[in-house]
Amino acid sequence: MSAITVIINPYANRGDSQHQIDAGLQALATSGLAFDIQLTEYRGHGAELAEAAARNGAEIIVAAGGDGTVHEVANGILRAAEGSEGVASATLGILPVGSGNDFAWGLGLDKGVDLAIDRLRRGQTRIIDVGYVEAEGFPAHYVVNILGGGFDSQVNIEAHKIMRLRGFAIYIVAVLKTLVIYYRNPHATIRFNDETHEFDMLMTFVANGPRLGGGFIAAPHARHDDGLFDICLVHKTTRRDMLLMIPKFMRGAHLNHPKVTMARAARVEIESPEGFPSQADGEIVGNDVRRMVVSLVPQRLRVIV
Template sequence: MRQFTAIINPTAGGKAGAADFIPLARLLREAGAEVEVSYSRSLDHAAGLAREAAAQERTVLAVGGDGMAGSVGGAVAGTDAVCGFVPAGRGNDFARALGLPAETDQLAELLLRGEPRAVDAVRLTSEAHPGTAVLGSVYAGVDAVANRYANESRLLRGSASYYAGALRAVLGWRPAAYRLTVDGTVHERRGYTVVVANSGYYGFGRQIAPGAKVDDGQLEVVVINHAPKRLFFAVMNDLKDGSHVERPEVEVFSGAEIRIEADRPLPYGADGEVTATLPVTARVMPGALRVLA
């Protein structure tokens, strides 16, 4: 029977993360599993807790949203550790990409008896992140600004906070000149954003990269080029089903190593957190993470 260390973000999902884990922990323990619980003080602290649990050959559970999933999963990527995810945040986009069950009893069964599956991770290299691993996507431009506004929202939750944040970000946006290097080939574009996706979802269930797969050893690069702001809002609406990729203003590339540069110090984010400013290089880590999914 597995031995779990659950790392919990006590503020995820509006302070519901810890409460959401209680019935799941009960089912795991009733089945005979050992469950330890550790509360993180920050994402960096969560990463340290994950490495400690992995060193003890325990199954590491990330309880929270995409920031917690990326921090915990990224910390043990490239090791033999087994990782599980308990979606208890606002976005839960990586859990969505993995197809995790929403029902507590089904998730408990998966964690208890599921076989580990190898999925890809993404290694970031920048001045702020000299070798940080993340799981879902890296996004540079207006969506990083929108995500920051969404995370700061106190009145709105979930997709409503993202839409409000996006409206605020787009209205104040001026086009950026991007220089993308995809597996050595340079592409220069002017527009709103560049997204390097391992997972197809971001921004609370938006299908930014419908062709992305977490286990194909490739990254999808989605570029939203310059267009009138009214058209950009139509593109945002298309994110519900991924149909935006059919628009002429949207380009899609794929590759294993992508460098993003811009004509000004644009913010970039990863796994639901705005973290630094460009430039940044994202490199796929094929099969680097063993997950119960």
């Protein structure tokens, strides 16, 4: 096996990113770096391929796709490292060719394929924290960017149904649709830092990075390596107020909104007997999650930046 394994999601950005992937592979080939290529075929396959590559000695595993591909590849790397301490042995690289690329944006890696290949050539790295997610009734997994519960996760579910649009337009249409169809504001109990918050939840974010949904800055002060999550609790409000909130979230200007509570913590518990939809890095955790715990694992993943 080569030192570099490139895991490609051929369906990234609804299958419209193949030309970017081809350009990236051509640039990588001319760089003199030896690499293997593997294609994902189904949901979860990227994690399986990455875990196998890491266990077989790959030094760098590149996720060629969007946030979903990054999520899977990172999970594979981290699974292979379970039982060990410190930083996982394999390094995550990113070729950002998805519809959102929010994790890449948070690390300054969303400027195109040429920059991503240049970063791979240089090999400069940054060690980041990750979150470990335990949701009752669902498999445990890691989150590298943002975990959400409530309205935002329904937006994500609706976005996956939209096939004719590309990029940020997908998320804008999904938000507007969700404003019409989403009526759930489950009563939730959220615990962190020895505090208990009980409220009717519109949505909650546990953020390791700042942005989600291709352009919504949920946690503008979040950093991937500061040892804490940024937590954003959004209380039930009117549809008119929700509509007015959208541009604020696009600018990260919602922090002082009366329906928003911000905090920082390394461990978060979320409970709701009514259940709520949840997503991690844009991947659906479940439609009816009732309890979950998100724990920060500091300095666990090395990323090429």
